[in-house]
Amino acid sequence: MKIARRQTDDGPVLAVLSEGDMLVDLEAGNELVDLLGDRGRIQDLADRALAKRKTVTSLAEAVLSAPLAPPTFRDFSTFPEHTEGVVKLFDPDATVPAEFWEIPTFYFSNPYAILGPDADVPIAPGSADFDFELEVGAVVGMGGRDLTVEEAVDHIAGYVVINDYSARDIQFHEMRLRLGPAKGKDTATVLGQFFVTADELSPRVSGPSFDLRMEVAVNGETVGTDSLDHMAWSFSALAAYASRGTEIRPGDLLGSGTCSGGCLAELWGRQGREVRPALRPGDVVTTTVDVLGKTRNRIVEAAPVQPIRAWRSA
Incomplete structure (x- = not known):
């Protein structure tokens, strides 16, 4: 099942994708995060909507927002080839750190920065090196604490x-202060067209992940491709680690981290800064992942930097 969230004159409405790329609205007043804790509720709502087909909209004509508003977003690092490329920005001889294989490290990103699949994306204020990062996110359904990897699957x-x-x-x-990233990741996180239920991916299970082709393009030119099953950590391992000593709750978003070839920073580390410029206003970035859908964003001007300064001097 694939669930989208489309804009209407009366506000956002969840819709289930049906045959012929048609969106069938679910009953109004439902938000995905509120439905996730009850396993059968989404299916029941979708079944009723498909039976009645009260409001049907072509996917091509729908104005989509992000399918959910996650209360938290933990973004992990699970693709070793991506990590190897980025660290070469700072040391051409660098390789994947040993710690990569010990823990699936993550940072907390900004849930207020979530945007829809076709939204305009502003460059971060003050940035000259704006970049994209192609990933897949797992959405938590049931909450839990101190989960094992085996438990986390469900x-x-x-x-x-x-x-x-x-x-x-x-x-x-900012990471020179041994913290972060923070503002460098604070402006825009785009979610794809659909929330795709886990059962949809069962036929594509491969190793720790799924055999899904991933691709990112800028202005129609492919920049990088990879497969999701090149992850070194499973999504259930990410959920288990996220729950260690704390809780994960319905709607929490767990990012896979960037796939190999999925960002400019990795290309800069491998081939030099001249290989491809940073994103500029007017650029259009598209991503596609088998089964899961796509995003398409036009890059727009940054807001002006509002100056700040320390109260004390060095």
Whole structure:
């Protein structure tokens, strides 16, 4: 089952995708995060909507927002080839750190920065090195605490495409303080067209993940491709680690991290900064992931930087 969230004159409405790329509205007043804790509720609502077909809209004509508003977003690092490419920005001889294989590290990103699949994306204020990052996110269905990897499998309700836009110059500047990333990841995180229930991906299980082709393009030119099953950590491992010593709750978003070839920073690390410029206003970035859907975003001007300064001097 694939669930979208489309804009109407009366506000956003969830809809289930049916044959012929048609969206059938669910009963108004429902939000995906509120439905996730009850396994059968989404299916019941979708079944009733498909039986009645009260409001039907072509996917091509629908104005889509993000399929959910996650209360939290933890973004992990699970693709070793991506990590290897990025670290070469700072040291050409660098390889994947040993810690990569010990823990699936993550940072907390900004849930207020979530945008829909076709939204305009503003460059982060003050950034000259704006970048995209192609990922897939797992959405928590049932909450839990201190889960095992085996238990965590049943706590994942479904998946979404993620394009996590990043201001690389701001990110690398702030991380010199041994914290972050923070503002470098704070402006825009785009979610794909659909929340795709976990059962939809069962036929594509491969190793720790799924055999799904991932692709990102800028202005119609393919920049990178990969397969989701190149992850070194499973989504259930990410959920288990996220729940260690704390809770995960319905709607929490767990990002896979960037796939190999899925961002400019990795290309810059492998081939030099001249290989491809940073994103500029007017650029159009598209991502596609088999089964899960796509995003398409036009890059627009940044808001002006509002200056701040420390009260004390060095």
